[in-house]
Amino acid sequence: MNEHSRILEREKLDIAETLRDADLRLPAVAPREPFPIEPLTPDARQQTRAVGQRATRPDGRLHGLGQTKYIDDLSFPGMLYARIKRAGIACARIKRIDTSAAEAMPGVMAVLTGKEIPTNTFGPTFQDQPVLVDDHVFHAGDGVAAVAAVTEQIANEALDKIVVEYEPLPAVLDPVAAMREDSPKVHAPDSNIYATKVIRKGDVEKGFAASDHIFEGHFSTQMIEHVSLEPHAAIADWDANGRLTIYATIGRITLARADMARTLKMPMSRIRIVGTIVGGNFGGKNEITQEPALALLSKKTGRPVKGVYTRGEEFTSTTTRHPIIMDYKTGVAKNGRIVARQIRLVLDGGAYCSWSATTLGKACILSPGPYKIDNVLAEAFVVYTNKTMTGAMRGFGAPQVCFAYESHMDDIAKALKMDPLEIRLLNAFDESSPSPTGQVLHSVVVKETLRKAADRFGWEPRS
Amino acid sequence: MKQRGRGIACMWYPIGFTVDANPSAATVKVNEDGTATVLTGTVETGQGSLTVLGQIAAEALGIATDDVHVVSADTDSTPMDTGAIASRTTYVTGNAIWLAAEAAKAILFETAAPMLGVKVSQLEAKDRKIQVKNYPQRNVSIGQVAHRSQVILGQPAIGSASWNPPTVAMDPETGQGKPFATYVYATQIAEVDVDDETGEVEILRIAAAHDCGTAINPMLVEGQVEGGISMGVGMALQEEMLFDANGRHINPNLTNYIMPTSLDMPEITVDIVQGFDPTGPFGAKGVGEPTAVPTAAAVLNAIHDAVGVRVTSLPATAEKVLAAIKAKRATEQKQIPA
Amino acid sequence: MTDVTMTVNGQTRSASVPPETTLLQLLRDQFHLTGAKLGCDVGDCGACTVIVDGQAVNSCLMLAGQADGREILTVEGLASRDRLHAIQQCFENNGALQCGFCGPGVLMSAKALLDENLNPTTQEIRDALSGNLCRCTGYTKMIEAVHDAARLLREDSPAKLTHARPEVTAP
Numbered sequence: 001m002n003e004h005s006r007i008l009e010r011e012k013l014d015i016a017e018t019l020r021d022a023d024l025r026l027p028a029v030a031p032r033e034p035f036p037i038e039p040l041t042p043d044a045r046q047q048t049r050a051v052g053q054r055a056t057r058p059d060g061r062l063h064g065l066g067q068t069k070y071i072d073d074l075s076f077p078g079m080l081y082a083r084i085k086r087a088g089i090a091c092a093r094i095k096r097i098d099t100s101a102a103e104a105m106p107g108v109m110a111v112l113t114g115k116e117i118p119t120n121t122f123g124p125t126f127q128d129q130p131v132l133v134d135d136h137v138f139h140a141g142d143g144v145a146a147v148a149a150v151t152e153q154i155a156n157e158a159l160d161k162i163v164v165e166y167e168p169l170p171a172v173l174d175p176v177a178a179m180r181e182d183s184p185k186v187h188a189p190d191s192n193i194y195a196t197k198v199i200r201k202g203d204v205e206k207g208f209a210a211s212d213h214i215f216e217g218h219f220s221t222q223m224i225e226h227v228s229l230e231p232h233a234a235i236a237d238w239d240a241n242g243r244l245t246i247y248a249t250i251g252r253i254t255l256a257r258a259d260m261a262r263t264l265k266m267p268m269s270r271i272r273i274v275g276t277i278v279g280g281n282f283g284g285k286n287e288i289t290q291e292p293a294l295a296l297l298s299k300k301t302g303r304p305v306k307g308v309y310t311r312g313e314e315f316t317s318t319t320t321r322h323p324i325i326m327d328y329k330t331g332v333a334k335n336g337r338i339v340a341r342q343i344r345l346v347l348d349g350g351a352y353c354s355w356s357a358t359t360l361g362k363a364c365i366l367s368p369g370p371y372k373i374d375n376v377l378a379e380a381f382v383v384y385t386n387k388t389m390t391g392a393m394r395g396f397g398a399p400q401v402c403f404a405y406e407s408h409m410d411d412i413a414k415a416l417k418m419d420p421l422e423i424r425l426l427n428a429f430d431e432s433s434p435s436p437t438g439q440v441l442h443s444v445v446v447k448e449t450l451r452k453a454a455d456r457f458g459w460e461p462r463s
Numbered sequence: 464m465k466q467r468g469r470g471i472a473c474m475w476y477p478i479g480f481t482v483d484a485n486p487s488a489a490t491v492k493v494n495e496d497g498t499a500t501v502l503t504g505t506v507e508t509g510q511g512s513l514t515v516l517g518q519i520a521a522e523a524l525g526i527a528t529d530d531v532h533v534v535s536a537d538t539d540s541t542p543m544d545t546g547a548i549a550s551r552t553t554y555v556t557g558n559a560i561w562l563a564a565e566a567a568k569a570i571l572f573e574t575a576a577p578m579l580g581v582k583v584s585q586l587e588a589k590d591r592k593i594q595v596k597n598y599p600q601r602n603v604s605i606g607q608v609a610h611r612s613q614v615i616l617g618q619p620a621i622g623s624a625s626w627n628p629p630t631v632a633m634d635p636e637t638g639q640g641k642p643f644a645t646y647v648y649a650t651q652i653a654e655v656d657v658d659d660e661t662g663e664v665e666i667l668r669i670a671a672a673h674d675c676g677t678a679i680n681p682m683l684v685e686g687q688v689e690g691g692i693s694m695g696v697g698m699a700l701q702e703e704m705l706f707d708a709n710g711r712h713i714n715p716n717l718t719n720y721i722m723p724t725s726l727d728m729p730e731i732t733v734d735i736v737q738g739f740d741p742t743g744p745f746g747a748k749g750v751g752e753p754t755a756v757p758t759a760a761a762v763l764n765a766i767h768d769a770v771g772v773r774v775t776s777l778p779a780t781a782e783k784v785l786a787a788i789k790a791k792r793a794t795e796q797k798q799i800p801a
Numbered sequence: 802m803t804d805v806t807m808t809v810n811g812q813t814r815s816a817s818v819p820p821e822t823t824l825l826q827l828l829r830d831q832f833h834l835t836g837a838k839l840g841c842d843v844g845d846c847g848a849c850t851v852i853v854d855g856q857a858v859n860s861c862l863m864l865a866g867q868a869d870g871r872e873i874l875t876v877e878g879l880a881s882r883d884r885l886h887a888i889q890q891c892f893e894n895n896g897a898l899q900c901g902f903c904g905p906g907v908l909m910s911a912k913a914l915l916d917e918n919l920n921p922t923t924q925e926i927r928d929a930l931s932g933n934l935c936r937c938t939g940y941t942k943m944i945e946a947v948h949d950a951a952r953l954l955r956e957d958s959p960a961k962l963t964h965a966r967p968e969v970t971a972p
Contacts, residue, residue, distance in 0.1 A: 066836025090710025509900025
């Protein structure tokens with residue numbers, strides 16, 4: 001039993017006593033005699049020094065009972081089900097969309113295309129993403145049309161009846177290739193390099209010249225999906241005063257309201273966004289996706305409209321983690337002290353910017369690692385490709401660059417025959433160390449974490 | 464044959480948005496019986512933020528976690544919040560809630576001071592009471608004060624506040640500036656077994672030492688570390704979205720997108736390293752994202768230690784590890800004199 | 802239309818549904834038991850796990866018609882009117898659920914395990930949960946919670962939990 005199990009035992013309510021008489025296989029039906037329901041409140045929630053308590057979560061209780069209502073558990077009278085037709089082609093011009101057969105299907109109440117959306121662009125930094133495509137497809141998961149029907153099955157069948165004529169265009173899938181002048185332009189005529197960042201401190205060339213050893217490393221990471229267990233979902237409904245309510249899985253409802261106001265050209269006071277308990281976010285639910293389309297379908301039909309992404313759409317049509325290509329060059333002194341570090345990052349920025357500018361910035365700032373380095377040059381680029389848009393995902397580039405700088409550190413340690421723990425303790429930040437951007441750091445405990453983890457692990461230096 | 468190895472990775476991670484304003488606003492209402500309601504525009508996405516924010520309000524008001532009810536996520540009735548992103552909730556929304564609670568408490572102190580015959584500056588809120596500092600025998604229950612304040616004096620104890628981390632914009636040429644108000648630090652050490660005949664990697668255990676400032680709720684911090692490690696394990700060894708030459712998805716499903724199950728998780732020990740931050744609510748910083756940052760590095764360093772190969776592209780699937788092992792053997796054999 | 806009658810959480814329930822209706826859709830849409838969740842609809846994630854005649858199954862892979870005449874237990878059937886089930890109590894005490902979406906499925910897999918084996922090893926718990934994907938928790942506290950629940954159930958009423966189970970052909 002580890003330390004935490006021991007702590008738990010001391011604080012636990014004596015459950016055995018309360019369950020003594022219960023036949024635990026009884027179904028959830030009310031017994032005939034009324035008796036008081038005592039909420040089982042574990043001790044920690046009753047303590048009046050509240051900070052530091054291992055307090056249980058009241059929402060956790062509801063989760064365990066299956067009583068939490070996620071969006072897909074909600075339904076309203078007359079509610080319709082929406083589905084979105086996906087392009088299935090990475091780069092194309094749309095010649096024609098014919099929704100007439102779908103509209104004629106019994107049970108289909110409305111169909112929507114991009115042209116009907118008042119402002120058909122959104123994005124936290126650059127508004128380069130359409131809600132539903134206008135006349136150009138930028139990645140295979142793009143939405144080309146939406147339908148609302150009385151059952152999900154009919155909505156699915158209606159998608160097949162929507163006819164779209166594409167003129168395929170050359171797609172670019174590799175970010176390094178996309179940086180070349182002669183590459184197809186994803187958002188022509190703009191360059192595929194849509195944001196850059198530089199951090200420059202000291203003089204890396206002088207630093208390398210003064211180093212005893214120089215090491216280089218090249219690293220790359222993959223595109224990853226958040227895989228929240230709950231797919232993206234939303235319900236849109238209007239009242240007779242023209243007020244829109246959206247129940248959504250979005251983690252940023254203030255921003256969502258601003259985005260809805262902008263895409264639908266409505267005042268914010270007429271928009272209500274309700275965030276339900278979300279079944280996992282990890283960065284993937286931090287901007288609008290289908291909500292403007294659902295709102296317009298609801299307006300057209302006069303009924304609430306629910307849209308729930310399939311698991312497939314979670315992969316094809318929601319944001320992902322940036323693949324990053326990372327080049328590191330580090331100059332060290334004989335004793336393992338880092339003198340200079342030069343870094344180049346190329347981020348695969350997918351079809352739309354989404355949270356890429358933030359990811360670029362964080363990855364660049366964090367890329368030298370938690371180390372005292374006087375001479376730093378970090379250059380980062382994010383590049384459009386015709387793949388799923390890359391956005392916010394737990395860490396915003398930090399896991400990728402940490403993989404690079406810590407692998408690189410071990411390579412250096414091995415070459416210098418130094419213990420990996422020792423080389424890190426030699427170089428890591430102290431209280432008041434300057435960061436690569438010149439910030440004086442406070443509450444710095446990286447060495448404490450190194451020592452604590454090493455102690456817990458049983459890390460002994462090898463002879 | 465299985466080879467064992469160990470690998471370290473340490474990291475730093477910022478709290479809040481990069482330079483840009485990312486405020487949170489909050490309202491704390493003390494009910495006439497001394498319990499409280501908190502209004503926050505943040506969204507609970509599973510990390511337990513509503514519980515933690517309730518604990519912060521409770522601590523400020525001197526009441527218990529169970530006395531506080533947190534209402535969230537409705538643009539009609541809760542104040543603006545930049546959102547559950549960038550690990551900012553405990554720090555930024557927490558600070559807003561702390562300030563709002565202090566404002567509500569100030570109204571209670573105004574009411575309590577004449578009740579206890581002392582000045583406002585002599586009061587503190589503790590154990591569901593408003594009491595005199597260093598002379599707790601002179602006290603009155605918070606419920607009595609709240610009732611008198613609202614019902615008798617007509618001054619309901621409601622406080623509202625907002626908070627935004629102080630930053631300095633980064634120079635466009637050099638990037639110099641203060642992009643974040645605070646950072647957290649962590650180390651993870653992994654022990655692995657690598658089968659040098661198949662390339663399969665089994666992660667045996669991970670020792671994780673994480674700084675989150677003050678741990679408002681250590682149980683929830685552990686949950687974040689364990690969950691973050693599971694994402695790190697997937698990133699290190701399994702997950703990859705694949706596209707064909709035409710840019711179409713090859714594995715948009717959970718059958719072929721491999722992610723960690725209960726069988727893939729190592730034994731995890733979590734140590735919370737106290738890195739009290741005076742700029743955070745009761746010294747707290749944040750923990751949501753940092754937990755997923757160093758895992759892949761620690762695992763890949765452990766693979767390197769076990770079989771002497773450096774896999775430089777993720778994920779380190781069995782195929783990649785085996786190919787690297789074979790390539791290393793081939794190089795070594797060439798170097799052995801005939 | 803297919804007519805089905807089954808016992809759900811101790812009560813007899815009936816419905817008339819299109820033949821392609823899955824047990825998951827039946828439970829959620831017809832019986833309004835929304836605990837079991839739709840995570841992938843193809844049996845990959847386990848969020849739809851319920852217990853059919855004593856065995857944990859992915860209800861998205863079972864047709865409503867196949868459940869006709871069977872005994873179904875969902876998460877809504879675990880607690881009694883005033884008491885949480887030991888598994889639910891231990892999950893709550895350990896903070897084993899975060900977003901909670903996978904929770905009902907995990908709880909039913911754990912229940913099925915403890916019905917068979919009140920003294921599972923850690924590996925046996927991992928095996929029992931291996932069909933339930935969770936993205937939030939890393940499974941660690943779930944495993945601790947199942948150990949705790951097993952201990953409580955062993956101390957409480959070891960004799961009451963024997964139960965003869967018929968053969969089940971569901972996936």
